[in-house]
Amino acid sequence: MIQIIGAVISLVGSMFIFLGALGVVRMPDVYNRMQAGTKATTLGSMLTLIGIGIVLPGWLGKLLLLVVFIIITNPISSHALARAAHHAGIKLTEKSVRDNLKEDYPKEDDNG
Amino acid sequence: MHKVKPGIILFVILFGLWLLLAGADRDELIVAAAASLVISVLFAGRASALGSVRLHPKAIAYAVIFFFVFLKELVHSTIDVAGRLLSPRLPINPGIVKVRTRLKSPLGRIILANTITLTPGTMTIETKGEYYYIHWIDIRTEDIDSSTEAIVAKFEKYLEVIFG
Numbered sequence A: 001m002i003q004i005i006g007a008v009i010s011l012v013g014s015m016f017i018f019l020g021a022l023g024v025v026r027m028p029d030v031y032n033r034m035q036a037g038t039k040a041t042t043l044g045s046m047l048t049l050i051g052i053g054i055v056l057p058g059w060l061g062k063l064l065l066l067v068v069f070i071i072i073t074n075p076i077s078s079h080a081l082a083r084a085a086h087h088a089g090i091k092l093t094e095k096s097v098r099d100n101l102k103e104d105y106p107k108e109d110d111n112g
Numbered sequence B: 001m002h003k004v005k006p007g008i009i010l011f012v013i014l015f016g017l018w019l020l021l022a023g024a025d026r027d028e029l030i031v032a033a034a035a036s037l038v039i040s041v042l043f044a045g046r047a048s049a050l051g052s053v054r055l056h057p058k059a060i061a062y063a064v065i066f067f068f069v070f071l072k073e074l075v076h077s078t079i080d081v082a083g084r085l086l087s088p089r090l091p092i093n094p095g096i097v098k099v100r101t102r103l104k105s106p107l108g109r110i111i112l113a114n115t116i117t118l119t120p121g122t123m124t125i126e127t128k129g130e131y132y133y134i135h136w137i138d139i140r141t142e143d144i145d146s147s148t149e150a151i152v153a154k155f156e157k158y159l160e161v162i163f164g
Helices: A002-026 A030-055 A057-087 A100-104 A106-111 B004-022 B026-043 B048-052 B057-086 B106-118 B144-151 B153-163
Strands: B095-100 B122-128 B131-136
Touching (some): A002 B057, A030 A057, A030 B057, A030 B122, A057 B004, A057 B106, B004 B026, B004 B048, B048 B106, B057 B153, B106 B131, B106 B153, B131 B144
Antiparallel strands (some): B095 B131, B122 B131
């Protein structure tokens, strides 16, 4: 029984990771793709790892530690990538409503 | 005094890390405690950012509440973004908005920025002092105050108590 619960949680997690991959294909520009590609790992890998931890309780401590490290490092890497993309002057998609960062610091972005 | 609190927090973090990694074997725990103590005494001076964490009971209770608020937002916004992705019209309304934070301590600001980035739909692109520039997948607001209300306020009110 506990194995089935763990497996279902892992399955839901991998579904979120699949949705993230789908987002990378469907989204129109770098920033939206990054949203899909990096955020899916937050809940997706958390659920996958916790599901494994429920099936194998001996590993739960180490897996929770992995979740903590993902929570700490994931936002830093996605922030750094997005910031680098904006500084390199990559345009937002045509659908975008506005870009306050470009309005406030136009020079910085044009330098590339 | 300003070195004692970072040292204590560092010790708790290191010891907790050991407990999760190695389990609670009695002889090993003594070694772990000694090693954590030495490291936290040596590096307490460099961990001064941890000094802005408040340790009174209200702050600790708010830290626990903050964790659950974060989990709720994470699930809620993940489902929201997943719904947008699966919809054939791809109903996104993206752009970069500017928001303001009331937090003063560097550690509090880092944790706020990372919380915003971890929540699907919003991503911190740049921080300049008290202003964050946030890529938002579905802009619903017009000016800086209403954007701040929509993105920052729900996390800020807890972090304000924890970090000041």
